[in-house]
Amino acid sequence: MIFKDYNPLEKKMLQIMDETGTIVKPELMPDLTDDEIKEIYRLMVKTRETDKKALMYQRQGRMLTYAPNLGQEAAQVASAFALEKRDWMVPAFRELGAWLTRGAELEMIYLYWYGNEFGSYVPEDLRILPVSVPIASHLQHAVGIAWAAKLQGKDEVAITYFGDGATSQGDFSESMNWAGVYKAPTVFFCQNNQFAISVPRGIQTAAETIAQKAIAFGMPGIQVDGNDIFAVYAATKEAVDRARRGEGPTLIEAYTYRLGAHTTSDDPTRYRSNDEVEEWSKRDPIDRLKKYLLSKGLLTEEEEAQIVEAYGKLAEEAFKYVEANGETQLEDIFKYHYKEMTPQLVEQMEEYKQFLRERGEI
Amino acid sequence: MAAINLLQAVNEALRQEMKRDPRVIVFGEDVGYEGGVFRATVDLQKEFGKDRCMDSPLAESAIVGVGIGMAINGMIPVVEMQFSGFSYPAFNQIISHVARMRNRSRGRYTVPMVIRMPYGGGIRALEHHSESPEAFFAHIPGLKVVMPSTPYDTKGLLAAAIRDEDPVIFLEPKRIYRAFKQEVPEEDYIIPIGKAKVVREGTDITLIAWGAMMRETLKAAELAAEKGIHPEVIDLRTIAPIDRDTVIASVKKTGRAIIVHEAPKTGGIGGELMAIINEKAFLHLEAPPTRVTGFDTPFPLPRGEQHYLPSPERILVKIQEVVNYLT
Structure with missing residues (x-):
């Protein structure tokens, strides 16, 4: 229903809770219990605290290049919260909140950013694909997963995350097109954080919204306030339900802002003003939800402090584990390219081991 | 059948x-x-x-x-x-x-x-x-x-x-x-990936090819045989991973090798095979391994493609060159 009422061609953006934490569209409030809203809040704080720590470890030279999530917690957590355990998530690389919401362990996530492939060894009971770096290429995988589920009669939906820059790629169009043709149960979730590294959203497309691109592919699209958990959740839930009912894919544009750098190798002060960042800081998704929770008596300042502290500790412990266990085993570099190593790989590995042995290094 | x-x-x-x-x-x-x-x-x-x-x-x-x-x-x-x-x-x-x-x-x-x-x-x-x-x-x-x-x-x-x-x-x-x-056979069967096949036994030179070039290569082997040269011909079948054992066993026996492919010469699989032969059979060689391939050009449009594709005659000339190396 909301997809009809929020036609992106009419430049309507779905917002349910405004920047002051006030519910402005009570009739659209999604069906979430107070406990669930609180859980979303906890996951957002968990995302923020563990993200901050990762950034700190990187600055200390203990973590590799890292893509921070500051400001995008609502978009990530509230969307992933609308999925069932059996559904699939196909991420890009700035979805820490979605990973945590889906139940991924922080040790694994940190291990990836520490530079070890085992950080992408997702446990069997979690349906999350590894981080995908080539922009928009993974959207195709989400469509394939969703289409395969449909063909096999499995009740599974795939959600895939990407940024505003990804919508310029051919793979974005090919994926949306295919999902539309075969009604693959896919949710295309765009975190429009306004920048692809230094390039602003206006240089990615002349379209007024990203959401309206859905129309050309024969599916609904909606632009939502990406810093409002209720808008994000409501739209995602409806998209997931539609997909489950066999009605096909949906494009969601979560309108948000990357408050931090693209990655730790980027200096955003070169391409945007402090005023702009300041302005967006006022729309902080966690502050907004906190105001709502305080007003409802669902949270106290003390409790917040406890939550923040607990997640800070969790991050420290997780990173301690990663630093103690994160080095790559030599054989693992060779072992996983094929089901069985080729004679060529065996030979290369043995030759290198011999080299190390002769130098007394193994 | x-x-x-x-x-x-x-x-x-x-x-x-x-x-x-x-x-x-x-x-x-x-x-x-x-x-x-x-x-x-x-x-x-x-x-x-x-x-x-x-x-x-x-x-x-x-x-x-x-x-x-x-x-x-x-x-x-x-x-x-x-x-x-x-x-x-x-x-x-x-x-x-x-x-x-x-x-x-x-x-x-x-x-x-x-x-x-x-x-x-x-x-x-x-x-x-x-x-x-x-x-x-x-x-x-x-x-x-x-x-x-x-x-x-x-x-x-x-x-x-x-x-x-x-x-x-x-x-x-x-x-x-x-x-x-x-x-x-009408029933299903498997040919293992990673295994080349010796499709013609010979003693004087090893010819390695695959795919559509097998026909040209086998014809060239026949033409050579008419001239008293007996090539061994290997159908590589798998390009990755290459069956080095079959290639090396043959080259150790013949001491000579030519690779035939229709892809451009530079960076082609022929170069890789020559490298493998050099690494594993150098002391058995009577002549440098070499190749007959397409040119380092885009594939020509049909009015010129007959020049690009290795022909049995081009392969035969190369066979004679290699067999007569330093004689």
Whole structure:
């Protein structure tokens, strides 16, 4: 229903809770219990605290290049919260909140950013694909997963995350097109954080919204306030339900802002003003939800402090584990390219081991 | 046993594997209703339905990329690139994901898919329809590359590729799709990937080729035999991983080697084979290994393609050169 009422061609953006934490569209409030809203809040704080720590470890030279999530917690957590355990998530690389919401362990996530492939060894009971770096290429995988589920009669939906820059790629169009043709149960979730590294959203497309691109592919699209958990959740839930009912894919544009750098190798002060960042800081998704929770008596300042502290500790412990266990085993570099190593790989590995042995290094 | 051509062998392998394993699905441009522009998938949609053999949108990157997702979610996609020269838009998917997903996820996710592509020239086609791109794929860790040359091998190798738990690039020599028939068992069988075959025994020189170039190479061997030179001929069959043992055993016996391929010379698989021979059989060599290949040019349009493709005569001249080296 909301997809009809929020036609992106009419430049309507779905917002349910405004920047002051006030519910402005009570009739659209999604069906979430107070406990669930609180859980979303906890996951957002968990995302923020563990993200901050990762950034700190990187600055200390203990973590590799890292893509921070500051400001995008609502978009990530509230969307992933609308999925069932059996559904699939196909991420890009700035979805820490979605990973945590889906139940991924922080040790694994940190291990990836520490530079070890085992950080992408997702446990069997979690349906999350590894981080995908080539922009928009993974959207195709989400469509394939969703289409395969449909063909096999499995009740599974795939959600895939990407940024505003990804919508310029051919793979974005090919994926949306295919999902539309075969009604693959896919949710295309765009975190429009306004920048692809230094390039602003206006240089990615002349379209007024990203959401309206859905129309050309024969599916609904909606632009939502990406810093409002209720808008994000409501739209995602409806998209997931539609997909489950066999009605096909949906494009969601979560309108948000990357408050931090693209990655730790980027200096955003070169391409945007402090005023702009300041302005967006006022729309902080966690502050907004906190105001709502305080007003409802669902949270106290003390409790917040406890939550923040607990997640800070969790991050420290997780990173301690990663630093103690994160080095790559030599054989693992060779072992996983094929089901069985080729004679060529065996030979290369043995030759290198011999080299190390002769130098007394193994 | 029935006599069938190479194209029919492709069709038969697909049909038998689809029957054997319900996870096997076939899709690509025109492969469904029409049965493919070469008719490799003819009647599969009729027999197995639109959920097992589908027409795809005209988008190579998506054919491969969507296939990756299907493989991850329990299916075995056998997808077609209509011509290997149209596979380049799918390179990112093939190189960045098909080949890497197993390693990236340390074995959690695998992509047991087959990417079929008709390859090669000599069919008087338009530009981009005659490419021989095996070296691109053989260079990528995580892929297997197979190029059959006969109906019998095609059926057994394609079945093996479909059953393989790793991704396989299956390059079909379209020039000889219908060139000749061969007795092929009706029941299913496997030819192992990674094994070359000595198709003609000889003592004087080793000729190594694959795919459509096998016919030219075997003809050249016959011409040489008429002149008293007895080449051993190897059909490489798998381009990655290369069966080094078969190659080296033969070269140690003959002391001489020529590689024949229709891809451009520079950076081609011929160079790789020469390197392997140098590394493993140097002291057995009577002459430097060498090659007869396409030129370092794009494949010419039909009015010039006869100059580009290695011919039995060009191969014969090279054989005589190598056999008479330093004499």
